Amino acid sequence: MNVGGTLLLAPRRSEHVACAAGGPVLSAGEITFSDGDVSEITNQSTGFCPEPESWPTVAAALDAIPVDRPDDFTTRVVFRLCPACNERNIVKDGWFVCDLCGADLPENWNFPVARRGT
Ligand SMILES: [Zn+2]
Structure with a gap:
């Protein structure tokens, strides 16, 4: 998620830093959609190593699009x-x-x- 709060998505095997055009970012990680909703989401990004405390900014971005989402990262990485x-x-x-x-x-x-x- 870039500093403007825009959620940038790329295929799982792609590189996070490239997806974000080098950053900076508010958060980064992996997201899985099932039936159009977010089923899993993590802050697992070895490119950016974001804090799990970045969740509120991610939640706000997801709330701007019509998907159901978890209440926190489904996997929190420190x-x-x-x-x-x-x-x-x-x-x-x-x-x-x-x-x-x-x-x-x-x-x-x-x-x-x-x-x-x-
Ligand atoms: Zn060491």
């Missing part, structure tokens, strides 16, 4: 950037430790706010 090795991590079960180097990960989201296009 991303952190390792301050030691710069690896992107998915935090599971509240375990804030880098999968690659074992360094502690910060409690707060720590990715660059905006990504620049080419």
Whole structure:
């Protein structure tokens, strides 16, 4: 979803950053429609690593189109950037430790706010 609140859609195998023309975005992830309604939606985007707290902006965009939607992301993904090795991590079960180097990960989201296009 771009900063204007427009929902940009592309086939699942495409790249999120390309879909958003490099960003910046308010949120990003995967969406599944069933019978015309949203059946699954996630913030799973390794390109943008958005916070699950970005849901209200996504909900507002979905409410502008005639579809039923869940009350939150059906899968909430917590991303952190390792301050030691710069690896992107998915935090599971509240375990804030880098999968690659074992360094502690910060409690707060720590990715660059905006990504620049080419
Ligand atoms: Zn690390």
